[in-house]
Amino acid sequence: MTGEEPLWRVHHIGDRIDVSGTGNIGKVVNTHHAPQAQPPALQDLIRLIEVLRGQVSGDDLADIDASLETVREGEAAAPGAVRRALDTVLRIATVIGEAGVPVLTAITQFRALSA
Numbered sequence: 001m002t003g004e005e006p007l008w009r010v011h012h013i014g015d016r017i018d019v020s021g022t023g024n025i026g027k028v029v030n031t032h033h034a035p036q037a038q039p040p041a042l043q044d045l046i047r048l049i050e051v052l053r054g055q056v057s058g059d060d061l062a063d064i065d066a067s068l069e070t071v072r073e074g075e076a077a078a079p080g081a082v083r084r085a086l087d088t089v090l091r092i093a094t095v096i097g098e099a100g101v102p103v104l105t106a107i108t109q110f111r112a113l114s115a
Contacts, residue, residue: 045106
């Protein structure tokens with residue numbers, strides 16, 4: 001059978017570990033993943049909150065800054081923290097009126113996508 005395909009093939013699936021020497025126990029597996037990019041809906045929401053930020057002052061500005069920091073953390077934030085931050089921004093956007101409408105819409109859309 002010179003030059004022909006063998007009748008059997010070896011297929012390898014999974015890790016290949018070659019061990020030599022003594023005292024070897026286990027293997028090291030690196031499962032680190034790079035940080036994921038923020039979803040476009042979250043990026044848009046952050047941009048709109050930044051615009052809203054320029055239209056408030058005093059306590060509202062401090063509340064938006066704190067909320068914006070939490071929203072930027074995304075999934076890395078404490079459980080429920082993003083929801084509470086968005087509630088704060090929603091309250092401020094509602095009080096502002098017409099200027100807050102884009103933020104209100106973006107928060108509604110973001111929550112619908114996140115549900």
